[in-house]
Amino acid sequence: MTAHDHPHAAVGEGDELPGYFEILEIALRELLIEKGLVSADALRRQIEILDSRSPALGSRVVARAWVDAAFKARLLADGSAACEELGVTMYDGTKLIVLENTPEVHNLVVCTLCSCYPRPVLGLPPDWYKSRAYRSRAVRWPRSVLAEFGTNLPDDVEVRVHDSTAAMRYLVLPMRPEGTDDLDEDALAGLVTRDAMIGVTRVATPG
Amino acid sequence: MTARFGPREEVTVARRYPPGHLRTPFYCRGRTGVVERVLPASINPEEEGFGMYDRAQVPLYRVRFRQVDLWPSYAGPAHDTVDIEIYEHWLVKAES
Numbered sequence: 596m597t598a599h600d601h602p603h604a605a606v607g608e609g610d611e612l613p614g615y616f617e618i619l620e621i622a623l624r625e626l627l628i629e630k631g632l633v634s635a636d637a638l639r640r641q642i643e644i645l646d647s648r649s650p651a652l653g654s655r656v657v658a659r660a661w662v663d664a665a666f667k668a669r670l671l672a673d674g675s676a677a678c679e680e681l682g683v684t685m686y687d688g689t690k691l692i693v694l695e696n697t698p699e700v701h702n703l704v705v706c707t708l709c710s711c712y713p714r715p716v717l718g719l720p721p722d723w724y725k726s727r728a729y730r731s732r733a734v735r736w737p738r739s740v741l742a743e744f745g746t747n748l749p750d751d752v753e754v755r756v757h758d759s760t761a762a763m764r765y766l767v768l769p770m771r772p773e774g775t776d777d778l779d780e781d782a783l784a785g786l787v788t789r790d791a792m793i794g795v796t797r798v799a800t801p802g
Numbered sequence: 803m804t805a806r807f808g809p810r811e812e813v814t815v816a817r818r819y820p821p822g823h824l825r826t827p828f829y830c831r832g833r834t835g836v837v838e839r840v841l842p843a844s845i846n847p848e849e850e851g852f853g854m855y856d857r858a859q860v861p862l863y864r865v866r867f868r869q870v871d872l873w874p875s876y877a878g879p880a881h882d883t884v885d886i887e888i889y890e891h892w893l894v895k896a897e898s
């Protein structure tokens with residue numbers, strides 16, 4: 596029974612009957628709203644913010660770092676502050692650490708405990724990022740996982756896995772590919788993919 | 803709360819198995835790594851999870867482990883690593 600005193604079905608994701616966890620979520624949400632701890636509009640607004648984020652934001656950050664050495668230095672020193680310079684706010688209270696790929700070090704991000712992900716700069720994670728297979732294998736057999744994504748790294752490159760277990764979120768700054776000296780910042784941003792910013796692949800030379 | 807450990811210091815993760823979903827992954831418990839950096843202190847999630855929000859913040863670290871120290875049968879090169887965020891109460895100074 597909702598506050599306005601007539602029963603109705605909650606507005607959900609689809610027409611199918613809700614499962615156990617959906618019912619739990621609906622019950623919790625309705626209680627929080629009825630008790631005045633969260634307003635329905637604040638909740639709606641938060642979902643709107645979440646849905647407004649996409650990998651295009653991360654791509655802009657990477658492209659700026661590729662063309663502006665001072666920005667890159669600030670980005671590596673304090674990822675959250677540098678993103679906010681570009682209008683990308685860390686709306687969820689997390690702090691961003693940016694990991695620079697170099698010819699010597701390749702960074703790979705995973706959350707073995709759940710699915711922590713740099714949502715403010717990349718939006719919602721892909722389904723494979725949340726899978727048990729990725730979460731368990733990325734820390735145990737990172738080179739095999741990378742190879743399955745088509746990324747074969749020579750042994751002289753250090754593979755550095757980042758297990759996102761607590762308060763920080765991680766974004767990989769991929770290496771700028773060869774043959775892109777003529778491209779402007781927007782064109783460079785167009786080359787940067789979500790997967791490269793998670794670290795399962797590199798940014799390929801266009802063409 | 804001031805951080806007890808500094809960058810490059812060797813630390814060992816406690817080998818404890820309290821119940822519940824905690825932020826210290828099982829695969830690093832009892833393993834030794836090096837403090838990569840000290841992170842801003844934060845609320846201890848093991849207390850926050852039980853509604854205790856007003857406690858002192860606890861230091862948080864990023865600890866770097868060599869893969870070969872985490873997984874004795876690790877197949878890749880010895881320089882491969884894993885960085886994990888670990889709260890201070892899980893860490894002790896490594897025995898040399």
